[in-house]
Amino acid sequence: MSKPFNDAFLKACRKEQTPHVPVWYMRQAGRYQPEYREIRKKYTFFEMSEIPEVCAEVTRLPVEQLGVDAAILFADIMTPLQHIGVDVEIRSGVGPVIDNPIRSEKDVERLTEIDPETHVATTLEAIRILNQQLSVPLIGFAGAPFTLASYMIEGGPSKNYHKTKAFMYAEPVAWKALMEKLGAMTISYLKAQVKAGAHAIQVFDSWVGALNEQDYQLYVAPIMHKIFQALKEMGVPTIYFGIGTGHLLTEWNKLPVDVLGLDWRTSITQARAKGIDKALQGNLDPSLLIGPWEVIQERAKAILDQGMAQPGYIFNLGHGIFPDVPVENLQKLTAFIHEYTKR
Numbered sequence: 001m002s003k004p005f006n007d008a009f010l011k012a013c014r015k016e017q018t019p020h021v022p023v024w025y026m027r028q029a030g031r032y033q034p035e036y037r038e039i040r041k042k043y044t045f046f047e048m049s050e051i052p053e054v055c056a057e058v059t060r061l062p063v064e065q066l067g068v069d070a071a072i073l074f075a076d077i078m079t080p081l082q083h084i085g086v087d088v089e090i091r092s093g094v095g096p097v098i099d100n101p102i103r104s105e106k107d108v109e110r111l112t113e114i115d116p117e118t119h120v121a122t123t124l125e126a127i128r129i130l131n132q133q134l135s136v137p138l139i140g141f142a143g144a145p146f147t148l149a150s151y152m153i154e155g156g157p158s159k160n161y162h163k164t165k166a167f168m169y170a171e172p173v174a175w176k177a178l179m180e181k182l183g184a185m186t187i188s189y190l191k192a193q194v195k196a197g198a199h200a201i202q203v204f205d206s207w208v209g210a211l212n213e214q215d216y217q218l219y220v221a222p223i224m225h226k227i228f229q230a231l232k233e234m235g236v237p238t239i240y241f242g243i244g245t246g247h248l249l250t251e252w253n254k255l256p257v258d259v260l261g262l263d264w265r266t267s268i269t270q271a272r273a274k275g276i277d278k279a280l281q282g283n284l285d286p287s288l289l290i291g292p293w294e295v296i297q298e299r300a301k302a303i304l305d306q307g308m309a310q311p312g313y314i315f316n317l318g319h320g321i322f323p324d325v326p327v328e329n330l331q332k333l334t335a336f337i338h339e340y341t342k343r
Ligand SMILES: Cc1c2[nH]c(c1CCC(=O)O)Cc1[nH]c(c(CCC(=O)O)c1C)Cc1[nH]c(c(CCC(=O)O)c1C)Cc1[nH]c(c(C)c1CCC(=O)O)C2
Pocket: 025, 026, 027, 028, 029, 030, 031, 040, 045, 072, 073, 074, 075, 076, 077, 078, 090, 091, 092, 093, 094, 095, 096, 141, 204, 206, 320
């Protein structure tokens, strides 16, 4: 018989009481798992993404292995971009690399529209398979326009986002067109994921912390408002996450989104003190996961004590798990969170 559906994560997103604090980990499917590394030997990243059964298996693995309260779909924020005219490749240890970066208004005009049912049929099929197999909610996701644009303009990972910001300041019309195109792609991609069966959506704006509050308001907030507003009609909880975005939380709190993700730099108490009244997710420093266990436990406890102060809290890391992390530490941590927060 299949297990009863565990909806603690969905309840926490909606700020309802839960039997324990729910937990999942960003990048819970990845190279820290020997099983993932084995599968990855056979395919490139995007080849893997093209086989629905493999995507489903890789998505399921951490749920079974770690006992987490949610699954996150195996794909990448760059997945949909391949279908709108971006030549992207994922290089191991580097990240996304793009052969035809955006440098002018003409490059923005070139971008085409996505048709999810044909372009990302594999991803949608993986969602349908997972819905038959999982007894925890499945999180669908996408990259936010700023973060996607940063890769498209820089041509790969960046430390300072000079080219991205220069384009934004120098070509405001082209920038707005780019945000609108990526926003439309994101809405259509995410709606298709929900229709296929995703129970919640996380939007990753990993690099938007590079902007100050004023530029965020001017150049990014309008498209984020549009995306979350469009998702509202789908009726699933939404999460917005970025790194080094503590200074943007007051702006984020105005968006029609349910949950805000915190990195390790901003504590839950600090976020609440700023008047953030949405559900929160985070925020153990992923570097702690290499150990020792006593330190992991002590830091997790401190975060849980803050999170449990009011309903609407989901345990997670401040950023993704990296390859050196021992699986065992994540197993122990998950069990500890469930035990310590049991009501
Ligand atoms: C910025 C970003 C990317 N991808 C993602 C983000 C936002 C979150 C964040 O800030 O980390 C999001 C992402 N990428 C992946 C997922 C799948 C679900 C999960 O979290 O388990 C998710 C949610 C798979 C992946 N995406 C990637 C891997 C590892 C790639 C591999 O197998 O070679 C996985 C499992 C590759 C990738 N893709 C990207 C990077 C920076 C890298 C890592 C490069 C490296 O260290 O090798 C772009």
